[in-house]
Amino acid sequence: MSISENVTNKINRRKITMAASFNKVIILGNLTRDPELKYTAQGTTIANFSIAVNRSYKDKDGDFKKEVAYFKIVVWGKTGESCSKYLSKGRPVLVEGRLNNNSWEDKDGNKRVTTEIVADSVSFLGSVDNGGHDNSGETAQPAEPFTGEEDDDDANEPPPF
Numbered sequence: 001m002s003i004s005e006n007v008t009n010k011i012n013r014r015k016i017t018m019a020a021s022f023n024k025v026i027i028l029g030n031l032t033r034d035p036e037l038k039y040t041a042q043g044t045t046i047a048n049f050s051i052a053v054n055r056s057y058k059d060k061d062g063d064f065k066k067e068v069a070y071f072k073i074v075v076w077g078k079t080g081e082s083c084s085k086y087l088s089k090g091r092p093v094l095v096e097g098r099l100n101n102n103s104w105e106d107k108d109g110n111k112r113v114t115t116e117i118v119a120d121s122v123s124f125l126g127s128v129d130n131g132g133h134d135n136s137g138e139t140a141q142p143a144e145p146f147t148g149e150e151d152d153d154d155a156n157e158p159p160p161f
Helices: 003-018 077-086
Strands: 026-032 035-037 047-056 066-074 092-105 111-124
Touching: 035 077, 047 077, 066 077, 066 092, 077 111
Parallel strands: 066 111
Antiparallel strands: 026 047, 026 092, 035 047, 047 066, 092 111
16 A cells, blocks of 8 residues: 555544544433423324433532432334323433434524433333333333324334334
8 A cells, every 4th residue: 555545544534533423312310290292283292301310429528419400301203102101200211312402582582592302212110100010121112203294104113022
């Protein structure tokens, strides 16, 4: 390999490395409220809820401190329907997804931004639902990506296991 080919290969590898990005969130917490179920104009289901994540630590003086962080969760499709059916305030969940920023102007013309987690999967942990069934470890199927169109075809459904 010539020197110029070697340099070109190194440059190309750096471009690939520098262009890579990754947006993945795995978070465990408790619901702060019951899920809210909504539908798009096309009939796609959207569930919204928030979770609280607790953190304990020692400060510089050796005293234990507690803090709570709150996160908005958005779940699309059949997974959202399952969340609405089985989850309730206080229930622990494990959410895997991605961060998403939404921006808008409020009624006073101020720019507002909020960050949410768009769930790919939600694992229901602990507790028993109102019907008396133990749902420990039950996992909802991965969320369907939103395409703006209603998809009645079940061919893209993941296997039921």
